[in-house]
Amino acid sequence: MSFTPDIRLFSCHYTSQQSCAHEGKELQELGFPENIQLTRIPCTGKLEVSTMLKAFEDGADAVYVVGCPVDGCHNVQGSQRAAKRVAAVREMLQELEVEPDRVRMYHLNRGLHPEFIDAGIEMNQRIEKIGPSPF
Amino acid sequence: MIVAERKPLAEILNMVRDCKKILVLACRGCVSVCSAGGEREAEILASLIRLGMKKNGKSCEVIEGSLVRQCDREYIEGIDQWQGQYDAIVSTACGVGVNFIANLRPADNVFPALNTTFFGGSAEQGIWSEQCAGCGDCVLHLTGGLCPVARCAKSLMNGPCGGSVDGRCEIDPNVDCVWQMIYDRMGRLDRQEEMAKSAPIRDWSTAGHGGPRKQIRKDLTVS
Numbered sequence: 001m002s003f004t005p006d007i008r009l010f011s012c013h014y015t016s017q018q019s020c021a022h023e024g025k026e027l028q029e030l031g032f033p034e035n036i037q038l039t040r041i042p043c044t045g046k047l048e049v050s051t052m053l054k055a056f057e058d059g060a061d062a063v064y065v066v067g068c069p070v071d072g073c074h075n076v077q078g079s080q081r082a083a084k085r086v087a088a089v090r091e092m093l094q095e096l097e098v099e100p101d102r103v104r105m106y107h108l109n110r111g112l113h114p115e116f117i118d119a120g121i122e123m124n125q126r127i128e129k130i131g132p133s134p135f
Numbered sequence: 136m137i138v139a140e141r142k143p144l145a146e147i148l149n150m151v152r153d154c155k156k157i158l159v160l161a162c163r164g165c166v167s168v169c170s171a172g173g174e175r176e177a178e179i180l181a182s183l184i185r186l187g188m189k190k191n192g193k194s195c196e197v198i199e200g201s202l203v204r205q206c207d208r209e210y211i212e213g214i215d216q217w218q219g220q221y222d223a224i225v226s227t228a229c230g231v232g233v234n235f236i237a238n239l240r241p242a243d244n245v246f247p248a249l250n251t252t253f254f255g256g257s258a259e260q261g262i263w264s265e266q267c268a269g270c271g272d273c274v275l276h277l278t279g280g281l282c283p284v285a286r287c288a289k290s291l292m293n294g295p296c297g298g299s300v301d302g303r304c305e306i307d308p309n310v311d312c313v314w315q316m317i318y319d320r321m322g323r324l325d326r327q328e329e330m331a332k333s334a335p336i337r338d339w340s341t342a343g344h345g346g347p348r349k350q351i352r353k354d355l356t357v358s
């Protein structure tokens with residue numbers, strides 16, 4: 001079944017800094033999926049488990065987080081904390097017998113790199129295969 | 136503090152499977168300190184219950200609330216503020232809190248969200264370990280402050296069994312032999328000779344073997 005996933009991306013201020021330039025038009029030109037809703041946060045270490053769960057409650061088919069490289073976080077350990085919270089949500093989804101791959105963590109360098117676009121495309125393709133959220 | 140952990144979600148969802156309105160009730164006491172049942176955890180659990188019920192095709196309204204503690208009568212009365220908004224309470228307190236709600240709210244359904252595990256402390260961030268068994272007859276003055284009741288797998292009272300190896304317990308090489316620790320500590324305190332004295336046969340009635348325990352402080356009672 002073909003469908004357009006509702007994907008929520010939480011990205012840290014630094015990783016997504018240039019991605020939002022020109023109101024995100026550059027992102028679109030580079031092929032970033034338009035069905036991914038980007039929310040910028042000061043640091044992914046601030047992202048709460050409850051915020052990710054709320055996204056699913058609000059109808060998201062998937063949630064992913066883009067933070068700084070593991071050893072290069074602007075706030076030292078912020079992206080490491082985010083990765084642990086993403087792992088916790090993956091376990092919670094498993095408890096609910098839902099595919100854990102609906103939640104992912106990416107550690108990417110600051111700025112608009114091809115990897116930022118690739119992560120979005122990869123996430124979109126993955127969820128297209130998995131299918132709509134069971135919630 | 137009392138340490139606890141969330142029950143498996145499937146178990147909680149099964150408890151509330153027929154509920155239409157649920158109050159997830161956090162406790163801001165011990166279980167908030169051990170990150171099992173405070174406001175943050177209750178918010179997460181409420182979300183998980185909503186998602187789980189929706190996945191199971193059930194419609195259910197889930198609200199959240201919190202009390203300072205759930206182990207005191209005056210705080211339990213605070214549940215009145217949600218009267219009419221729930222047909223079941225899922226308490227994220229320890230077992231004491233769940234019992235108190237059951238004791239004081241005879242018409243309310245209350246379900247435990249947590250498994251109450253032990254009396255312990257935070258060894259480091261995110262890690263808690265058992266330190267006390269609440270046995271009602273403390274022997275810490277005899278053991279250098281380290282508890283053989285809680286921390287020896289066999290609760291031995293007169294030194295280690297024959298199973299410890301290199302200071303580790305035979306049940307698990309990652310567990311310290313508390314009697315080795317006691318011996319070493321008493322040596323550092325120049326008190327090792329005290330250990331030659333045999334502990335008497337213990338009366339375990341204070342440890343709950345004599346039924347539920349109760350404590351009365353006449354200077355504090357009002358009736």
